[in-house]
Amino acid sequence: MTRVxxxxxxxxxxxxxxxxxxxxxxxxxxxxxARGRVxxxxxxxxxxxxxxxxxxxxxxxxxxxxxxxxPAGEQSKSIERLKGLWDAFVAFDMxxxxxxxxxxxxxxxDLAGFAAATYMRGIxxxxxxxxxxxxxxxxxxxxxxxxxESGKNLVGAFHQPAAVIIDPTVLRTLPKxxxxxxxxxxxxxxxxxxxxxxxxxxxEMDALLALAGPPTLDAIRRCVELKAAVAAEDERESSGxxxxxxxxxxxxxxxxxxxxYGELIHGEAVAVGMVAASRVAEKLHMASAEVTMxxxxxxxxxxxxxxxxxxxxxxxxxxxRHDKKARGGTLTMVLPTRIGEVRVVNxxxxxxxxxxxxxxxxx
Ligand SMILES: NC(=O)c1ccc[n+]([C@@H]2O[C@H](COP(=O)([O-])OP(=O)(O)OC[C@H]3O[C@@H](n4cnc5c(N)ncnc54)[C@H](O)[C@@H]3O)[C@@H](O)[C@H]2O)c1
Ligand SMILES: [Zn+2]
Numbered sequence: 574m575t576r577v578x579x580x581x582x583x584x585x586x587x588x589x590x591x592x593x594x595x596x597x598x599x600x601x602x603x604x605x606x607a608r609g610r611v612x613x614x615x616x617x618x619x620x621x622x623x624x625x626x627x628x629x630x631x632x633x634x635x636x637x638x639x640x641x642x643x644p645a646g647e648q649s650k651s652i653e654r655l656k657g658l659w660d661a662f663v664a665f666d667m668x669x670x671x672x673x674x675x676x677x678x679x680x681x682x683d684l685a686g687f688a689a690a691t692y693m694r695g696i697x698x699x700x701x702x703x704x705x706x707x708x709x710x711x712x713x714x715x716x717x718x719x720x721x722e723s724g725k726n727l728v729g730a731f732h733q734p735a736a737v738i739i740d741p742t743v744l745r746t747l748p749k750x751x752x753x754x755x756x757x758x759x760x761x762x763x764x765x766x767x768x769x770x771x772x773x774x775x776x777e778m779d780a781l782l783a784l785a786g787p788p789t790l791d792a793i794r795r796c797v798e799l800k801a802a803v804a805a806e807d808e809r810e811s812s813g814x815x816x817x818x819x820x821x822x823x824x825x826x827x828x829x830x831x832x833x834y835g836e837l838i839h840g841e842a843v844a845v846g847m848v849a850a851s852r853v854a855e856k857l858h859m860a861s862a863e864v865t866m867x868x869x870x871x872x873x874x875x876x877x878x879x880x881x882x883x884x885x886x887x888x889x890x891x892x893x894r895h896d897k898k899a900r901g902g903t904l905t906m907v908l909p910t911r912i913g914e915v916r917v918v919n920x921x922x923x924x925x926x927x928x929x930x931x932x933x934x935x936x
Contacts (some may be wrong), residue, residue: 575794577715579801581733581808588713588737588797590790595740598627598674605735607672607697610665611638614658614685615676616645619703622746623772627676627701636672636697639665643684650684650719654727658688661813664862671802672697672735678704678751678847682728686717691731700737704747705755706840709762712737714804731809739797741789749876754840756781756875757821761847762796764868765820766803768913770795775867778874795809816917820907821847824930831884843932844877851919852929854908864909879933886930890923 574591577598602611611631613622620642631638641661643649662671663936675685675698682700689698698713702712718729735810744752759781763771772783773791807814825846828837837845851868854860869879879891893904903920 575790577794577797579733579802580805580856581641581715582735584715584808585874586734586736586921588739588801588870590739590741590794590797592790593740593785594738595623595626595701595743596630598699598738599630599632599636601736601738601747602631602636602672602699603634605672605697605699607636608670609637610667610671611636611642611674612662612665612667612671612685613638613674613814614643614648614681614688615640616678616681618645619677619681621810621933623676623701623703623743627674633672643681645708647680647720647725650680650725652719652721654684655691655719658685659692661686662692665698665818667692669693669696672699674700674701675704675712675734676697676775681897682707682711683716683718683726686715686732686734687719687729690717690730695732696788697735698732700734702737702739705744705752707755708741708744708793709755710758710800713797713800714815715808730894733808737797739793741784741786741793744784744789750838752784753836753876757844757872757877759792759796759848760871760875761818761820761843762799764847764851764909764912765817765907765915766799766913767795770799771867771871771912775871778871782875785790787869813917816928817907817915820909821845821850823904824849824889824926828881828884830892831918832887837878837904840880844872844875844879845881848872849881849929849933850906851909852909852932853906853925854910855906856925856929857918857921859916859918860911862911864912865884867912880935881930881933882935884934886927886934887928890927893926894923
């Protein structure tokens with residue numbers, strides 16, 4: 574198993590990445606000092622596929638597992654499901670020495686992570702991510718949350734996992750659309766921090782889509798290393814360093830909120846958002862046209878959208894202005910200067926963004 578250390582003082586932990594590593598969740602928990610009960614939280618798609626492997630290895634390690642399943646989908650990131658878990662933890666007699674395993678995508682990771690952050694003022698939890706997005710992004714860094722009707726992720730906590738265990742073989746059952754969406758975050762990582770990695774993605778995209786072993790493991794490892802570095806530098810999003818991870822997300826979130834565009838899923842919206850941000854950077858003479866062209870080409874090869882359909886640029890802009898990342902007359906966006914480097918720009922003129930969105934509109 575490959576290990577990446579997330580250096581956060583007394584909250585440090587290891588991310589283990591390896592084929593078949595899911596069956597080591599039990600021994601990892603044991604080595605972390607876990608005792609007694611272990612709530613394995615999963616969703617209705619993932620639990621039938623991998624719930625057994627995890628509960629069996631937890632039991633084999635001498636711990637007492639129980640599987641808790643929530644319905645698959647973002648709707649489960651709710652206060653109601655959170656309360657359901659708290660009550661279930663009490664009914665399962667969990668105490669401060671008990672642990673939680675988040676077995677699933679970002680939805681389960683955020684929900685189970687927040688349940689662990691709050692139950693008895695915070696208990697140990699382990700992330701076992703099963704989507705590409707969760708492997709390369711949400712499982713590392715300790716952000717947990719649920720949604721309110723008024724918006725996503727409005728209630729949450731920073732609560733670092735005690736370990737993250739990534740088994741890339743579980744991605745074989747992931748719907749291809751979800752895999753592609755996760756690859757948007759992988760491509761994002763290259764654009765914001767590592768041009769060599771981006772170039773490797775250009776030569777290995779087909780292998781990644783086919784989930785070929787070594788390139789997949791390598792890509793996940795690099796994303797985890799880079800995310801871990803950013804999270805270690807700016808654990809609680811206070812210095813602004815962590816903001817670079819929002820590349821493509823300002824326009825992306827607006828597109829998700831508007832929803833119209835054939836129900837874009839997160840990674841797809843981020844793909845369009847990256848192209849938009851890169852074109853804004855071009856217009857502001859921060860980046861060359863080649864920077865955008867390479868991203869567009871790679872996103873398209875990953876099967877991701879790079880144009881806008883059936884939304885009004887004015888609506889996108891209106892949502893961006895209401896977003897917490899856009900205050901005042903100008904917009905704040907993460908913009909590339911080249912492949913491998915981005916800058917947070919606080920005074921992006923809305924007209925520039927609007928012009929770019931109009932250019933991106935097809936049909
Ligand atoms: N905490 C963070 O830092 C952070 C970062 C990015 C995103 N997020 C959150 O992550 C969530 C999105 O996560 P996601 O994209 O992983 O979505 P998801 O958890 O909804 O998973 C996507 C779909 O794939 C299914 N699935 C998962 N793993 C599978 C597998 N191995 N085989 C078959 N089916 C599988 C799920 O049941 C679901 O239907 C959002 O709520 C977002 O806010 C959090
Ligand atoms: Zn994202």
